[in-house]
Amino acid sequence: MKHIRLLKWLFYLNLVIVGFLIGYKVYLNLERPEFSSVHTEQLQDIKNRIQDPEQFQFAVLGNINNSVGVFEKRFIPALNQSGLDFMISAGNAVSGGGEDKYRALHGTLSHLTIPYLLTFGENEYQDFGSFRFYEHFGPYFYNFKLGRSQFIFLDSTGKTPWRWQIEWLKGLLQEQNYGPVFLFIGHPLLPIQHDLFFKREDQYLQDTLFREALLGLISQHHVTAVFSANLPLFSEQTHGGTEFITTGGAGGLVLNDDESFYHYVAVEVNGDEVSLQMQRLEIGQHPLLKRLEGFWFFVYSLFYVGYINFFLLISAFMVVGIKLYQRVFIGRDYYPNFDLDPTPWLERPLRVAMFTNNYLPFIGGVPLSIERLRRGLQALGHAVLVVAPQYRNKSVNDSSEKPAAPENDTHVIRAPSLLGFGISGEFRLANIFTRRLRQAIRNFHPEIIHVHHPIWMGSLGVWMARRLNVPVVYTYHTRLEHYAHFVPLPGALFRNLISHALIKRFANRCNGVIVPTNSAEEYLRMIGVKTSIFVQPTGIDYDRFQSVSDTSLVPLRQRFALQGKRVLISVSRLSTEKNIDFLLDAVNHLQGTTRTPFHLLIIGDGHERHRLQERIDSEGLADHVTLVGAVPPDEMPLYYRLGDLFVFASKSETQGMVILEAMAAAMPVVAVRSSGIDDVVRDDENGFKTPDNLKLWCMKATELIDNDTLRARLSHQAQSFAQQYSTDAFSNSVQRIYAWLLAAHAQSDEENDW
Numbered sequence: 001m002k003h004i005r006l007l008k009w010l011f012y013l014n015l016v017i018v019g020f021l022i023g024y025k026v027y028l029n030l031e032r033p034e035f036s037s038v039h040t041e042q043l044q045d046i047k048n049r050i051q052d053p054e055q056f057q058f059a060v061l062g063n064i065n066n067s068v069g070v071f072e073k074r075f076i077p078a079l080n081q082s083g084l085d086f087m088i089s090a091g092n093a094v095s096g097g098g099e100d101k102y103r104a105l106h107g108t109l110s111h112l113t114i115p116y117l118l119t120f121g122e123n124e125y126q127d128f129g130s131f132r133f134y135e136h137f138g139p140y141f142y143n144f145k146l147g148r149s150q151f152i153f154l155d156s157t158g159k160t161p162w163r164w165q166i167e168w169l170k171g172l173l174q175e176q177n178y179g180p181v182f183l184f185i186g187h188p189l190l191p192i193q194h195d196l197f198f199k200r201e202d203q204y205l206q207d208t209l210f211r212e213a214l215l216g217l218i219s220q221h222h223v224t225a226v227f228s229a230n231l232p233l234f235s236e237q238t239h240g241g242t243e244f245i246t247t248g249g250a251g252g253l254v255l256n257d258d259e260s261f262y263h264y265v266a267v268e269v270n271g272d273e274v275s276l277q278m279q280r281l282e283i284g285q286h287p288l289l290k291r292l293e294g295f296w297f298f299v300y301s302l303f304y305v306g307y308i309n310f311f312l313l314i315s316a317f318m319v320v321g322i323k324l325y326q327r328v329f330i331g332r333d334y335y336p337n338f339d340l341d342p343t344p345w346l347e348r349p350l351r352v353a354m355f356t357n358n359y360l361p362f363i364g365g366v367p368l369s370i371e372r373l374r375r376g377l378q379a380l381g382h383a384v385l386v387v388a389p390q391y392r393n394k395s396v397n398d399s400s401e402k403p404a405a406p407e408n409d410t411h412v413i414r415a416p417s418l419l420g421f422g423i424s425g426e427f428r429l430a431n432i433f434t435r436r437l438r439q440a441i442r443n444f445h446p447e448i449i450h451v452h453h454p455i456w457m458g459s460l461g462v463w464m465a466r467r468l469n470v471p472v473v474y475t476y477h478t479r480l481e482h483y484a485h486f487v488p489l490p491g492a493l494f495r496n497l498i499s500h501a502l503i504k505r506f507a508n509r510c511n512g513v514i515v516p517t518n519s520a521e522e523y524l525r526m527i528g529v530k531t532s533i534f535v536q537p538t539g540i541d542y543d544r545f546q547s548v549s550d551t552s553l554v555p556l557r558q559r560f561a562l563q564g565k566r567v568l569i570s571v572s573r574l575s576t577e578k579n580i581d582f583l584l585d586a587v588n589h590l591q592g593t594t595r596t597p598f599h600l601l602i603i604g605d606g607h608e609r610h611r612l613q614e615r616i617d618s619e620g621l622a623d624h625v626t627l628v629g630a631v632p633p634d635e636m637p638l639y640y641r642l643g644d645l646f647v648f649a650s651k652s653e654t655q656g657m658v659i660l661e662a663m664a665a666a667m668p669v670v671a672v673r674s675s676g677i678d679d680v681v682r683d684d685e686n687g688f689k690t691p692d693n694l695k696l697w698c699m700k701a702t703e704l705i706d707n708d709t710l711r712a713r714l715s716h717q718a719q720s721f722a723q724q725y726s727t728d729a730f731s732n733s734v735q736r737i738y739a740w741l742l743a744a745h746a747q748s749d750e751e752n753d754w
């Protein structure tokens with residue numbers, strides 16, 4: 001136990017370190033002194049340093065690429081000791097145009113003891129870097145003079161129109177009495193013969209008209225030397241008396257062979273005499289060591305924070321190591337701990353707080369399930385408090401499931417509603433932030449909290465459980481991925497990623513999860529839920545469906561003109577995820593295939609009702625389908641008893657409580673196969689389940705509509721099957737789950753104290 005606690009503290013310590021380092025990185029980027037117009041300062045420094053403008057020396061290099069390990073550690077010391085007067089980058093001083101790259105370069109160049117100037121190259125232009133170059137250093141093309149020597153910098157990226165640059169260059173070169181002329185342009189003008197494996201045309205100046213105009217001016221005015229970068233090699237070519245130098249060995253991808261190596265070019269000016277000397281730096285020897293060194297330099301240069309980077313990487317590796325240790329060496333037992341003794345909590349009444357996003361008077365599977373559990377637990381002597389949204393001018397149902405007066409609503413805390421969704425606002429977004437709500441929950445002193453949704457009210461339940469130090473259990477009622485149409489996010493994103501991640505994260509924050517079927521447990525394990533899972537089907541009030549007399553059904557048969565017809569029943573909210581259109585397609589198909597007249601009653605309401613009714617009317621289905629609308633819960637046994645066959649197409653259920661209710665009313669079932677249906681409907685025993693295939697589904701429905709013998713057998717077996725899912729059995733099972741979780745929580749508290 002001690003080593004687990006130590007690992008937890010170490011993990012949180014690493015989070016603090018990482019947070020601090022990230023914050024420090026942000027601080028460095030935001031709070032370090034700003035730098036702008038650096039070239040202006042550097043030019044002034046150059047002129048101040050050079051006493052005789054007819055005699056000076058400078059270095060030209062290219063492709064620094066933000067290299068810390070090579071340029072900062074090896075080149076800069078060599079340049080500082082070389083006796084040169086200043087340095088010029090021929091392009092690609094940064095590895096990209098991001099702000100962090102420019103700031104890192106500025107930090108690197110601050111180690112130089114000689115002035116420097118930069119050429120606007122390809123990398124400087126990337127990632128919207130042009131405005132950063134302009135702000136931090138200066139214009140993309142510029143010039144300056146030292147005595148009679150001219151230094152001209154051009155933009156070869158396409159950022160500046162080339163015709164403008166050519167006209168500007170003509171004016172500079174037409175001046176009289178100038179000496180050596182040095183031209184700097186990021187992209188080479190002339191092709192270079194080399195055997196390097198990276199050969200691309202875009203490494204050279206691409207605009208043909210610009211290149212030809214430039215070469216013409218260079219030849220006409222006898223430019224002394226043209227310097228470029230962009231290739232990781234050294235090349236020297238002479239054309240028309242002009243030296244074309246490509247230098248790309250100050251960092252980046254250098255192979256350290258005869259063609260690609262680290263170097264810079266030393267230029268000495270003595271009046272009109274100019275000498276150029278390539279200076280090679282021996283950096284890196286063994287290829288394997290060079291690759292390892294290059295990898296380390298790459299990682300090192302990501303942050304350019306010196307030792308801070310080291311600690312960041314170490315912390316990251318420690319976090320990964322801890323996570324791996326937890327996964328590999330710390331065993332997880334997905335079975336209940338049979339050594340626990342839940343007896344003390346089974347022998348006394350408990351105080352249970354339930355949190356739900358919807359509850360009576362809203363009629364739905366989840367509210368009815370919660371209400372039946374509440375009644376069952378109260379019958380066992382437990383105190384139950386339901387925390388639910390407030391419904392306008394309505395109150396929770398009493399024991400008969402009819403609306404009760406607000407003063408009788410003593411077992412419910414109503415959270416004020418912020419928004420309503422649905423055709424009549426049946427879905428309410430509660431205000432979970434009110435102090436009154438939290439205080440009322442504290443005053444109740446719950447011993448265990450039971451949440452029924454993974455968001456909103458469920459999150460409040462988990463939060464309160466942590467504050468009150470009580471266990472929390474979550475009932476997985478709903479396949480959240482089928483409700484993507486309610487979420488203001490891209491459907492595929494929510495359906496395929498967010499919904500599963502949300503369920504996984506929420507379930508793992510709870511002490512236990514109750515699922516109605518084995519299929520639901522398999523799903524939760526598959527997405528990574530590690531907490532204890534209890535398979536406990538939701539209970540139904542079986543006895544209510546046995547007390548319906550045939551005479552009580554006569555008014556309903558007359559109302560819907562069901563005499564002489566086989567009656568099909570479906571109970572479902574009229575919502576997209578319930579797949580009602582499949583049932584209407586089936587009715588269209590069954591009209592021409594069954595020998596027996598039939599009529600489908602769809603019981604329920606929802607936002608799709610108007611559209612579905614329009615479809616029924618437009619396709620002439622009114623003689624075979626009726627949208628009954630919402631039915632009070634206490635009248636539902638009558639409607640179930642009307643039916644000969646229960647039909648269902650929803651694929652969003654975790655259990656399908658209405659299916660068990662239909663079976664309790666002696667109806668066999670034909671349903672579309674899904675995770676919640678698969679465990680309840682058993683082929684040729686209490687009904688049939690088919691794939692989401694209209695032809696196969698209709699074949700089974702036709703068989704049960706026309707075959708009286710088969711239907712009678714499955715009806716009897718369906719009723720017997722439903723009998724084992726009584727509310728009393730359900731409540732007793734949940735009580736045992738509560739007791740086990742309380743015992744586990746008490747043991748955990750003792751171990752933590754130890």
